[in-house]
Amino acid sequence: MTTSSERPGPDPKVLRLIRKYGLEGVGDELEAQWTHPENRTSLRELADSFNERLLRAALADADVETLTDDVSRLYALLSGTDGSRGEQTVATRRLERAGVDVETLTDEFVSYGAIRSYLTGYRDASLRTPDDDARETVRGTIEGLRQRTVAVTESKLARLQDSDHLRVGTHRVLADVRVFCEECGRQYDVATLLESGACDCDNRQ
Numbered sequence: 001m002t003t004s005s006e007r008p009g010p011d012p013k014v015l016r017l018i019r020k021y022g023l024e025g026v027g028d029e030l031e032a033q034w035t036h037p038e039n040r041t042s043l044r045e046l047a048d049s050f051n052e053r054l055l056r057a058a059l060a061d062a063d064v065e066t067l068t069d070d071v072s073r074l075y076a077l078l079s080g081t082d083g084s085r086g087e088q089t090v091a092t093r094r095l096e097r098a099g100v101d102v103e104t105l106t107d108e109f110v111s112y113g114a115i116r117s118y119l120t121g122y123r124d125a126s127l128r129t130p131d132d133d134a135r136e137t138v139r140g141t142i143e144g145l146r147q148r149t150v151a152v153t154e155s156k157l158a159r160l161q162d163s164d165h166l167r168v169g170t171h172r173v174l175a176d177v178r179v180f181c182e183e184c185g186r187q188y189d190v191a192t193l194l195e196s197g198a199c200d201c202d203n204r205q
Helices: 013-020 026-035 043-061 068-078 085-097 102-108 112-122 130-162 190-196
Strands: 178-181 186-189
Touching: 013 026, 013 043, 013 112, 026 043, 026 112, 043 068, 043 102, 043 112, 068 085, 068 102, 085 102, 130 190, 178 190, 186 190
Parallel strands: none
Antiparallel strands: 178 186
16 A cells, blocks of 8 residues: 655545544555455445444544444435435434534545545555456457547548648547546546546545
């Protein structure tokens, strides 16, 4: 694992929360669980586990005693993944009466994209998965088609020039394949998108 205090830009959200709640050692655990060669924990599972840690820390700060099962249930209610709207409201009000700032806490809950950004961008963790291999295969196919498009275009232009049907100065043919995501409103070079494995939608926090 490699980290640096000189990385440009703000610290990742996960790192800021680890520091805020005094979760020493959690970063090492996240990396170990994500990169385990035989029993790897998914990023979604890591995000849920991390958020439960935040909830447990917030409850401890407010002197609210709960069992492990209670924390899991509370997290499911606060994150909206379980329970009716009424149950979620009851849980929120109960915690607020106990002195927990529920709005701030739920805003601090992280997505699996935030976990990935922390692991890959801050801790330089990486792993090879079937998804990586599939994306690499597609990237190679698209790159081959792109190069073919450039070669064919250059050949056709040259023939037109030779037959005096086209006049153009010294030039280069460029073929740029881009993907526009209508959800996050950004466009990406297809090779960059395949390398990262996700668009900016995945990194919203």
